[in-house]
Amino acid sequence: MTATAATAATAPPAPTRVAVVGGGQNCEHEVSLASAVAVADALDPASYDVVRLTIGPDGAWRVGDRALPLGEAVAVLQSCAAVLPVVHGPRGEDGTLAALCELAGVAYVGSGVAAGALAMDKWATKLVAQALGIATAPAVLLTAAGAATYAWTHPVVVKPVAAGSSHGVSMVREAAQLPDALEAALALDDRVLVEDVVIGREVDVAVLGTADGGRLVPPALEVVVDGWFDHEAKYGGGADFRIPAPLEDVERKALEEAALAVYDALGCAGVARVDFFVTPDGPVLNEVNTMPGFTAQSQVPKMFAAAGLSYAELLDRLVRDVLPR
Template sequence: MSARTRVAVIGGGQSCEHDVSLASAASVADALDPAAYEAVRLTIDRDGTWRDHGGRPIGLPGAVHVLTSCDVVFPMVHGPHGEDGTLAALCELAGLPYVGSDLGAGALAMDKWATKLVAHSLGLATAPGHLVTAATLAGERFDHPVVVKPVAAGSSLGVSLVTRAEELAPALEAALAIDTRALVEDVVAGREVDVAVLRRADGSLVVSPALEIVADGLFDHAAKYGGHADFRVPAALTDVERKELEDAAVATYRALGCSGVARVDFFVTDRGPVLGEVNTVPGMTEHSQVPRMFAAAGLPYADLLDELVRGATR
């Protein structure tokens, strides 16, 4: 091992979250402590082409050569072909330590329908919903407001709030343009509150302060990245609400088999927390939700990244 730990930071990817992934990867590489780490940047183009830190196309064999020259991999590819366990599987096959969840946890958490089934087995509430595919699309009818979303996508892409019958078909088409399955869920009346669970380098689990998202309407892609949402951390919660969220987040993290850090999204309702989804490769710029939450607990961004890298190599 070199004097400094070589960390391969991978960004981009083939999903609709390509640009968000680039931002996360660049931020991580820039913020790794240069006294302890040497960041080695790799990018995956939208067409799957791997590029080195100079932007030169190197292909998968070249990428594997670079990866195996590093001590640890930090995958920052959100969405399909990354967050879903794809890059974790590549690292496993190459015998490389990596930051984050393994193939099984990534695939389960990326699938919102599978995550709902896991939540139900834990006794956690989720929004009532059902799956829609191209084969069942013609049978869909509107009878109450719903949220339509792709089953396996992130960054709130393809998510629509449907309040009128004429909005249902376009919403389903938008979701199915991103994924082969769409999820149609009842609208949950509650506050949108996220918590993050981190497995520290010593193996212990720590839950971040909760963050409330206050948005004017649906917290979609435009609201998330357009600078219009109001993130409040720590969220104003009662002790009971805080304990319920922390217990539910840890139970979900463990049941899915997560590692590293995962963001668990909830609705806080009068009847208790309702699980929304789990992100095993959450946004990781300094201003993203997870770094904001841990910063509020006294764990600065660079220290959070250090915990993640050391946790992957322990």
């Protein structure tokens, strides 16, 4: 064997080329940017050659400072072994990016088209949960045309059907607050949910679907906040995340079973975060996030870290589970 052949035989494999997509054309653009930067930075450069793609608020794609027509952006995606679509909210988490990857024939991390669309739609998620026998907050679905006919009778939460990070979400404690709350929600979506207020502890459960069909559920996380968990509390540092959430065995089992049932019924893949209220009558489903916040300080990575799986290890597992075999 020549020296050149010996060197080639012992050389480490080339890093796997992966694309990390952040930003997005929605109200969660900045949060998605933070998640994507954190994900790209955490991927081991010895294992991964990371291509960082950004979707601007105007929908334009970029690599660094260079703008890309959509066709060129798709070509970049196709040059990668896998894509991590770290875009929260509409035109991303709702199955849009999954559909683009499907059409481009590129493997991608996370839920597919149908699961993303269903989970993003809070009304559809309620219907799925109710079919499973999982409680949800009583709610009314309104459109812009019918919103003026809604008569306020008790405290409610008003929220867009398809938005995240608590954008457009308002607590309405008196009738005079209702018009502004409906206007804020309708500015982000043409459908709005008006939900009864649920009194309970806010507990999140993460589910990771593995390549072999298994399911991993790390310790649950309780969100403790003075007031309610709105956008300012989520991103202003006002929330206390307690892991593991202090739960009785019966409560923990009920939450995990409900989270797994919803994850499977929606057809989720990769990681999803299932948010509940824990009440004296049992868990009440709040919502499902198929692309939750994903910095190292976000809820899902913290839950898996509590289970012994570091942020970098979690990302590595997510990518390796979708790489072509």
